Amino acid sequence: MRRLRRLPPLALAALLAGCVGSALAPVLISDEREREMGQRVVTSLEQSDGFHRLDDAEVNAYVSGIGQRIAAASPVQRSFPFSFQVVRRDEVNAFALPGGFCYVQTGLITEAQCEAQLVGVIAHEMAHVALGHHREEIANQALLQTAQGMVFNEGSPFAAVAAARIASGLGMLTFNRGQESEADRLGAVAMARAGWDPRGLRDFFARLDEISQGGGGGRIAQMLSTHPSNTARVQQLDALIASMNPPPNLTMDSPRFSEIKRRVAGIRN
Numbered sequence: 001m002r003r004l005r006r007l008p009p010l011a012l013a014a015l016l017a018g019c020v021g022s023a024l025a026p027v028l029i030s031d032e033r034e035r036e037m038g039q040r041v042v043t044s045l046e047q048s049d050g051f052h053r054l055d056d057a058e059v060n061a062y063v064s065g066i067g068q069r070i071a072a073a074s075p076v077q078r079s080f081p082f083s084f085q086v087v088r089r090d091e092v093n094a095f096a097l098p099g100g101f102c103y104v105q106t107g108l109i110t111e112a113q114c115e116a117q118l119v120g121v122i123a124h125e126m127a128h129v130a131l132g133h134h135r136e137e138i139a140n141q142a143l144l145q146t147a148q149g150m151v152f153n154e155g156s157p158f159a160a161v162a163a164a165r166i167a168s169g170l171g172m173l174t175f176n177r178g179q180e181s182e183a184d185r186l187g188a189v190a191m192a193r194a195g196w197d198p199r200g201l202r203d204f205f206a207r208l209d210e211i212s213q214g215g216g217g218g219r220i221a222q223m224l225s226t227h228p229s230n231t232a233r234v235q236q237l238d239a240l241i242a243s244m245n246p247p248p249n250l251t252m253d254s255p256r257f258s259e260i261k262r263r264v265a266g267i268r269n
C-alpha cells in the first residue's frame with residue numbers, strides 16, 4: 001500500500017506550531033483553531049508526492065453534493081463548513097482532516113456496490129469531524145508527548161511524526177474503538193436523516209470482507225480494515241438500524257451513482 005510520506009518540512013513545522021497550545025489545554029481547541037490546523041494539513045497533503053486530485057468537475061460535484069446533504073442533516077453541527085475533494089487512488093478509502101476537509105478516493109467509488117455504501121463511508125468520516133475526534137486525538141498525542149518531555153516545537157522529531165501521521169496516506173489520526181463506533185452511529189443517523197438507507201454503511205463493511213476474501217485486502221486502507229472488526233461493526237449497525245426503525249422509502253441506490261462509477265472507472269483506465 002502506497003502512502004504519502006514525504007511532506008514539505010516547512011508545512012509540517014507550521015502545522016506543529018498550531019499544536020503547542022493544545023498540549024496544555026486540550027479541551028480548548030476551538031473550531032477556528034481546528035480549521036486552521038486542518039488547513040495546514042491540507043497544504044502539506046496536497047503538495048506531497050503521490051497525492052493526485054481528480055480533476056473532474058462532475059464527479060467532484062456529485063461527491064460534494066452528497067457531503068453537503070449529510071452535513072445539513074447531521075444532528076451534530078460544527079461551526080465550520082465541510083469541503084470535499086476526490087483523489088485519484090485505487091485504495092478503498094475516504095478520510096476527513098481536522099476542520100472538515102474531506103477526501104474520497106476513486107477506489108472507494110469503484111468498489112462501492114451502491115450509492116448508500118459510498119454515502120455511508122462519507123457520513124462516517126464526517127461524523128468523526130462533527131464529534132471532535134480529531135481534536136481529541138491531537139490533544140491526547142500532545143499531552144502524551146508533553147508527559148514524556150517531548151514538547152512540540154518546530155525541531156522535534158516526535159512532533160514531526162505526529163504531524164506526518166495526520167497527513168499520511170491514511171489521511172487521518174488513528175481513532176479508538178469507541179470513537180469508531182460513535183462515528184458509525186452518527187454516520188448512520190445522519191445518512192438516514194438525509195434520505196439514504198443506513199444499511200448502506202452496514203453493507204459496506206460486509207463488502208470489505210468480500211474484497212479481503214477475494215484477495216484484495218491490500219487495497220483496503222488500514223483504517224477501514226482494522227478495529228473494530230467488520231463483523232463487529234456489522235452487528236452493531238444491525239442493532240442500531242433496528243432501533244432506528246428507518247422508513248421504507250430511503251435511497252439505497254441511484255442511476256446517477258452508476259453513471260459516476262462508470263465515469264470514474266473510465267478515468268482510471
Ligand SMILES: [Zn+2]
Nearest residue numbers: 128175180183
Ligand atoms: Zn472511522
